[in-house]
Every structure is written in C-alpha cells, then in structure tokens.
Amino acid sequence: MDPEIIDDGAATPDPVELEAGRKLFAAETTFLLGVKSLSQIPTGDMPEVAFAGRSNVGKSSLLNALTNRKNIARTSNTPGRTREVNFFSVGDRLMLADLPGYGFARAPKSEVAGWTNLIEQYLRGRVTLRRCCLLIDSRHGIKESDRTAMALMDQAAQSYQLVLTKCDKISASALSALKEKTHAELKTHTAAYPTIYETSSKDGDGINVLRASLASLALPAGSSQDDTNPSN
Numbered sequence: 001m002d003p004e005i006i007d008d009g010a011a012t013p014d015p016v017e018l019e020a021g022r023k024l025f026a027a028e029t030t031f032l033l034g035v036k037s038l039s040q041i042p043t044g045d046m047p048e049v050a051f052a053g054r055s056n057v058g059k060s061s062l063l064n065a066l067t068n069r070k071n072i073a074r075t076s077n078t079p080g081r082t083r084e085v086n087f088f089s090v091g092d093r094l095m096l097a098d099l100p101g102y103g104f105a106r107a108p109k110s111e112v113a114g115w116t117n118l119i120e121q122y123l124r125g126r127v128t129l130r131r132c133c134l135l136i137d138s139r140h141g142i143k144e145s146d147r148t149a150m151a152l153m154d155q156a157a158q159s160y161q162l163v164l165t166k167c168d169k170i171s172a173s174a175l176s177a178l179k180e181k182t183h184a185e186l187k188t189h190t191a192a193y194p195t196i197y198e199t200s201s202k203d204g205d206g207i208n209v210l211r212a213s214l215a216s217l218a219l220p221a222g223s224s225q226d227d228t229n230p231s232n
C-alpha cells in the first residue's frame, strides 16, 4: 500500500537512521556566529537546517537538547529577545540556523515586517538550506503567525517539517487530537512534510527521532569540508 495514504503523521525511523542521528549529534557542536543582517551571513557548502517558531516556543531548549549542550542556544523567559540569526556547526557536517522568534504579542508592526523581510531574504538566498523545522507549542497548536511563516515557505518552495514542542505539558489524548488536527491542516501546505515530530526538551522525548530525520541531510561522516586529502 502507498505509505502516503496511510501516513498518520507519526515519525518512525528505523534503527539505522536512529544510529546515524545519534552519531551526528554526538559530534561537537560549535557556535559560529550571530548575524543581524544577511549581508554578514557565513558562506560555505555545508547543508543547513533552520529552526523557526514563535517566541517562547522552546527553540533554544530544543537546540540545546538536540546538540547535548546546556546552553549553546540561550534560553530565556523573556520572549522576543533574540533578534539575530545564530549559526552552529554540528561536527562540520550540518549547519543549524536559529532564526529569530516571531509572533510576540506586543511586537510593533515594524518588527513583524522586519522579521518577514529577513526570513524572505534568507529563504530566497540560502542555497545550502535543506529544510526548516517549524516549531509549534503543543499546548497552543498552529497560530496565525505560524500560518504566515508556513505561507512564506510554501511560496519559496522551501521544504519544512513541523516539530511539536513541550509535549510533556499536555496529556496523551490532547496530543493525539492536536496531531490529527495539525495533520489535516498540513495537507493544504505544499512544501510541508506530512510527518509531525513530537518532542519534549525537558524529558528528552522525540529528540532521537528528530536527530535521525536531520542526519539524512548532513554530509556523510568523515567527509567534512576540509577533508580534501582522498587518502583520509
């Protein structure tokens, strides 16, 4: 049977994929730089995955959980603090881009326009970008500002996957209802993957599955960019 037809949005990697994810993120993650404008963006040919979501969705916590670091991405109780794009290299095989959070309730219009402009430029100009992870707070589901972000990525034909955060905070039945609703909505978005990732940075649930999905986008192990010697 065509797996698309029976896809219920659950992510089920096989052991080989899980091991590839574990290996990739067991390598050292290094913070490269933070940029306020895209003219300062680092170039290179490492494949890149970007992380986007509303302020306070748990983006920094997720990046820390993925990379086994306590504070490589600064967590904060004050929403809307990060106004730059931060770049991290995972073992010289995959670049992670932490995009500024959006949807902060009291954000002035000019700030919203600034965010949209930055993201549009980034999506248009970043040839190494393989995928965006769009984080959704499992307590709130998809909000209007997320729909704006999804529309931007659909228009840019930029593939993206939804990652539910803070799943430890809701019941199993609420999570399953949310997934059903979210899955239905995803079908109307042309660039969205049907798979929905459930995570909790607090208790670590789903982190290994997300790692496995990103490992398929990374450079092969032992082939970092400066490995130019074929005898290596």
Ligand SMILES: Nc1nc2c(ncn2[C@@H]2O[C@H](COP(=O)(O)OP(=O)(O)O)[C@@H](O)[C@H]2O)c(=O)[nH]1
Pocket: 053, 054, 055, 056, 057, 058, 059, 060, 061, 062, 074, 075, 076, 077, 079, 080, 101, 165, 166, 167, 168, 169, 199, 200, 201, 202, 203
């Ligand atoms: N219970 C729980 N809280 C979380 C989780 N992820 C983040 N948080 C909390 O949510 C708040 C915002 O997290 P942060 O990672 O700074 O969000 P960001 O603004 O998207 O980077 C902090 O108080 C975190 O401790 C999670 O998986 N479970």
Ligand SMILES: [Mg+2]
Pocket: 059, 060, 061, 074, 075, 076, 082
């Ligand atoms: Mg943050």
